[in-house]
Amino acid sequence: MRSEPAVTTLVPTMATVEAVRRELDDTVTLSLALSEPSLTPTPGQFAMLWAPGVGEVAISYSGVGDGSRVDHTIRDVGATTRALTTCEPGAELGSRGPFGRGWDLSRLPGRRLLIIAGGLGLAPLRPVVEAATAGTLGTSSAQLLVGARSPDAMLYRDEISTHWASLEPQLTVDHATDTWKGGVGPVTIALGSAIGDPATVEAIVCGPEIMMRVVARELMDRDVAPDAIQVSLERNMQCGVARCGHCQLGPLFTCVDGPVLRWDEAEPLLAVRER
Ligand SMILES: Cc1cc2nc3c(=O)[nH]c(=O)nc-3n(C[C@H](O)[C@H](O)[C@H](O)COP(=O)(O)OP(=O)(O)OC[C@H]3O[C@@H](n4cnc5c(N)ncnc54)[C@H](O)[C@@H]3O)c2cc1C
The missing domain is CATH 3.40.50.80 (Nucleotide-binding domain of ferredoxin-NADP reductase (FNR) module)
Known part of the structure; x- marks a missing residue:
């Protein structure tokens, strides 16, 4: 039987967009500062990023930082990724994670x-x-x-x-x-x-x-x-x-x-x- 997830895995931690780097026409990298440090992600893990009022989507860590600062590279393919990729520095997002099994x-x-x-x-x-x-x-x-x-x-x-x-x-x-x-x-x-x-x-x-x-x-x-x-x-x-x-x-x-x-x-x- 699977163990119960900790409650904190179901409640997003708020994060501030510190920097936005445009990578491609439809793709940006967001650098996030989390309001509460999480576990440091391992390469290959992902977070559930929440654009308030729009939705929540799975996005990998493209920079694993130290648990309080992380990067995500996001392609605009729909409503939630559109909201995330059009964030300006200073915007507030939610983040749950890190989740999953990363690269071994x-x-x-x-x-x-x-x-x-x-x-x-x-x-x-x-x-x-x-x-x-x-x-x-x-x-x-x-x-x-x-x-x-x-x-x-x-x-x-x-x-x-x-x-x-x-x-x-x-x-x-x-x-x-x-x-x-x-x-x-x-x-x-x-x-x-x-x-x-x-x-x-x-x-x-x-x-x-x-x-x-x-x-x-x-x-x-x-x-x-x-x-x-x-x-x-x-x-x-x-x-x-x-x-x-x-x-x-x-x-x-x-x-x-x-x-x-x-x-x-x-x-x-x-x-x-x-x-
Ligand atoms: C473990 C994991 C890691 C991911 N990492 C990244 C990442 O680092 N960067 C990133 O930009 N995206 C990543 N994705 C994909 C991202 O979750 C989807 O693009 C997102 O859910 C689309 O949501 P939306 O509301 O913007 O668009 P929606 O309106 O939900 O979908 C728009 C279009 O994208 C398609 N789509 C939705 N989800 C996925 C998916 N999981 N894979 C492929 N196509 C999908 C839909 O079928 C639809 O055609 C990851 C997904 C998973 C499961």
């Missing part, structure tokens, strides 16, 4: 880490990228592979070319422009040269489900083990604490048993239609 970083020491992102999937990976550039993960090596629809849809372009350059980023787009210097095609075109010895690889992958499926298939075709591939499943989540059942996939509640799962756990579940 305990597997990384001594391994070759491949961080593989598609589109907005780079947001939940950003704290891992930052730890990898800081050299705190204990990996033998690390590389970043990012795919996007087009150059102007590539998240964190400045950070990729400056602070993250030590991860030898391999960038690909579906539709290039005349000035584009990266690859053209799916992110998998960069995998062959990135893998090296497949027995040493740990891959963490985030993006649209179809992208994660194709990347996992390509990694396994190149002899990376399914349990050395981690993916993040973004199903419709409403309570965040395994009560409402919206995110249930087979026996798992992806809000508490995920969103990060190993590929051998995730693959059979992806055949289940979202509710």
Whole structure:
């Protein structure tokens, strides 16, 4: 039987928007100062962000801070994300969390880490990228592979070319422009040269489900083990604490048993239609 969630997981902590950084036409990063410190999130966890009077949505931490200051990178796709992405500095929001199972970083020491992102999937990976550039993960090596629809849809372009350059980023787009210097095609075109010895690889992958499926298939075709591939499943989540059942996939509640799962756990579940 599941343990009862603490009451505080159901009541939002108020947070002040300290800074708003525009990333893309439809995407911003909010830096939040929480009025009461929460547990420090681990990379890959998420919060339920509440836009008062509008709604509450699951949003990953794109910066894990120290529990009182966190970042979220948010794409405007509907009413609640519109309210969040149009916040000005000084605005008040609610935040519940951190929730869920993040990336399993305990597997990384001594391994070759491949961080593989598609589109907005780079947001939940950003704290891992930052730890990898800081050299705190204990990996033998690390590389970043990012795919996007087009150059102007590539998240964190400045950070990729400056602070993250030590991860030898391999960038690909579906539709290039005349000035584009990266690859053209799916992110998998960069995998062959990135893998090296497949027995040493740990891959963490985030993006649209179809992208994660194709990347996992390509990694396994190149002899990376399914349990050395981690993916993040973004199903419709409403309570965040395994009560409402919206995110249930087979026996798992992806809000508490995920969103990060190993590929051998995730693959059979992806055949289940979202509710
Ligand atoms: C664990 C988790 C982490 C997430 N992290 C982020 C993040 O870091 N940044 C971010 O911008 N978004 C993130 N999302 C997605 C975000 O929760 C949805 O975009 C949001 O719920 C949409 O709400 P809305 O009211 O703005 O739009 P709605 O009107 O509810 O939806 C607008 C459109 O978005 C689609 N949609 C709704 N929820 C999702 C979802 N979970 N995944 C894909 N499409 C969805 C709907 O089907 C609809 O087509 C995350 C979701 C989960 C479950």
